[in-house]
Amino acid sequence: MAVVVAQREPRHLRGIVDMGSNGIRFSISTLQPPTERIMPTLYQHRAGISLYDAQYSASGERIPIDDVTISAVVSSFKKFRRTCQDFGVLDENITVLATEATRTAVNSEEFRGRIKEKVGWDVTMLPKEEEGRVGAMGVASSLPEISGLVMDLGGGSTQLSWLNKKRDSEEVEMPESGAVSMPYGAAAMSRRLEEAERNGKVKELREEIRVAVEKAYATLKVPKDLEDAAKKAGGFTLYLSGGGFRGWGYVLMSQHRVNPYPIPVINGFKVSRKEFLSTDQVKAAAAASLDRDEDELFRISDRRAAQVPAVALLVNVLAEALPLVKEVRFCQGGVREGYLFSSLSPQTKAELPLVVATRPVAMQNDPSPLVDLLEAAVPSGPTQGALDDYKSVFTRELMEAFANLIHYHSSHSKDLQATAALRSTTSGILAGVHGVLHESRALIALLLCARWGSNIPPSDEAFKRSLEQLVESPWTLWWINYLGAVAALVASVYPAGVTEKNKGRLGLSASWDRDEKARPVLLLRAKISKDVDEEVFGIEAHGVERVGKRKRWIGGRDGIGHQVAVEVSSAD
CATH class of the missing domain: 3.30.420.40 (ATPase, nucleotide binding domain)
Known part of the structure; x- marks a missing residue:
């Protein structure tokens, strides 16, 4: 960016x-x-x-x-x-x-x-241990939070470690030794595997790697609280970096259930254990890419494709030698990112990448008034564990990043605003930002598109559907449309952002109500100052109510959504 x-x-x-x-x-x-x-x-x-x-x-x-x-x-x-x-x-x-x-x-x-x-x-x-420590810090730089096992697959060696960095935390916890280094890099493994196949000793190589990985894990002395958290969650998250693993990730991306996969960057890409271990499909795809009659896979060179069988062996051994891994997250961070990240202050390390990336393009220095308005449009109260768990998805940090961007595409013509917003996290203003999850890229892109009315050309409709498929819950998709409409309403009152002079123009509050048939209704109360035309504001507020129309629910009239009512009143 x-x-x-x-x-x-x-x-x-x-x-x-x-x-x-x-x-x-x-x-x-x-x-x-x-x-x-x-x-x-x-x-x-x-x-x-x-x-x-x-x-x-x-x-x-x-x-x-x-x-x-x-x-x-x-x-x-x-x-x-x-x-x-x-x-x-x-x-x-x-x-x-x-x-x-x-x-x-x-x-x-x-x-x-x-x-x-x-x-x-x-x-x-870099000594072996220091290389592992710097690589682990590169992984820590790649995501807003990280808790689990880490592997960095280079050409000549691979490092195993663990990391624990909570959201907003200034501390990055890792083993004192940094990492355990093993001579099983992608290029080294390719050479070893070729030799083992020639001599009929693949089984022996496999056993050698398994013993080395088990020994390495025991040496790391993973903290009990990290292991307990993994057991409670159903397994560890395994964070992978290095060219060999990234190549594996790009092949998995090409095999993803969402096809074509809409986000091209590997950093932040997540797969389940089952998907990660689909070695036969990955090897077949890589072999096809080496065939000159086949199209090459995106970001997979012939060299990387040729290394896939060796990486597949390593992946299978990892599944046997490591404790249960629930999911795998791919990271772009390596030695370069780790070296730079290590030089930052603890306070800077604790900052959230998505928020940091959007601050320079915000209309105002302090986004709090806009964030407060967006949050006020969502009913208060806990939702954790509920089917419609909107509070866990639309966090304060996500709202801040969204608030920083709701004016960004104002200078575009109407026929470009929604489509430029939709592409903002994949080929636009946020495309090159380091440290953002794919889930966050999808949410921000869809929120911004909804803020501009989701009026996109036919050429972008398939791309939008692909992004929507990355969102885990249809309830989240409905809230995206609602918050996008609220953001458009807020921006109509504050076209240049909230300042000391115009601060009191709009107040919002939201709560749950019931209609005449006792069905739940999301009631949004808007209080406007005297310098805001109530009739014009009412017309714009109707855009928020439209999101609650059953025909606009996710899946149509019998789908997912809430009825919405907007009550407008004048401030005293």
């Missing part, structure tokens, strides 16, 4: 080189307030140089990194150095991080020395 700041200050820019086993990632990010929590990326590039492959001969013998590869690495570093100069990144804020492939290279010292000689940059080699 575009970072809305008065001026990009060089002291806040960070240049990161993540020198992994399968490729080298270059990025420039800004940690300038107020958006530092989401670590906006200003530039990124990946050099497809495999340091892992460069260390093996055709016969499988371990060899030093060759001069051709080293020259390619140096050239890519020089290009990034020029890019950093163009952006104004200070030399002291450029960091080169190296992991397994560099750490274990036969000629590691010579390799790093060449980079220092030709480019002038020192290479920071």
Whole structure:
């Protein structure tokens, strides 16, 4: 997303080189307030140089990194150095991080020395445990809250850890050791599996990995409260990062019940245990993508597709070796994100990405008055455990993000407002935001679309239905339409936001009532000031009542929804 700041200050820019086993990632990010929590990326590039492959001969013998590869690495570093100069990144804020492939290279010292000689940059080699800790922090940066087991699958190794970060918490709890590293990266596993198949020792390899994973889990000493919470929930959430797992996630996305899947970014994508373990379908899809007669899968290179059988073996072993896993959440965060996230203050780490991302584009600095109005339009009282549990879905944080955006598309023409709003979290203003769940992307997009009347062109109707299928309850879909209509009503009274001068124009309150047949009715009371035309306001308020018409319920007249009545009165 575009970072809305008065001026990009060089002291806040960070240049990161993540020198992994399968490729080298270059990025420039800004940690300038107020958006530092989401670590906006200003530039990124990946050099497809495999340091892992460069260390093996055709016969499988371990060899030093060759001069051709080293020259390619140096050239890519020089290009990034020029890019950093163009952006104004200070030399002291450029960091080169190296992991397994560099750490274990036969000629590691010579390799790093060449980079220092030709480019002038020192290479920071992350020890095994530190690599796992930084990777875990990258996962923590990827979501608003996280509680469960974490695995990072690189090219040469994989790390296992646990994390516990509650919503709004400043603390990120993890093992003191950071993580346990095992030599089962995607590229390494592909090589090992090929060798095992050739020698008829796949069973032995499988058992080796199972023992290693079980031992690693025991070493982590997962806190009892985390294990108890997992048992109560029906199993752990397993958070996955790293290229190998992300490739698996993209294949699962292509096999999803919602097809085509409407959200292209992998970060925040969730699948059930059953879906995660559908290895036969995943391998078949990956094999088809390698066939030149078949279309390639989105974001799955031939290299990643070729690694799927090895990842499938690892996935099956994980299911056996780890405690019960209920669901799997894929994360984009890795070494780069973890390194940046680790440098943030505890207070910044506790901020919620969706709220942070929407603040710079809000009409006003303090969204509280708008949020208060939106919340006042929802009846008070607990709903947890109820079939219509709207309170758990439409949290204060979600309402704040929504409030920050209800004026954003005002400058668009009428034929663009609803459709631009619908696409805002997938290809619009929030598309590139780091740290947002897919569920939140769907909710915000649908809320904003409803705020503009859901008047979308036929070309977007299938996309909207796909987003709606990601919403777990049809009751939630009805509340989206209701809150969108309320937001439109509020914005009509406050077209430039709530200020000290116009603060008292509108007051809202909501409660449950009964009609003449004793059927439940959502009663919205609106109190308007004298400078608001009651007749005009009444016409606009009718848009809220329309949401309660049975023909507009989710599923039609016999579907899901509430009757709505709006009572308008003048303030004293």
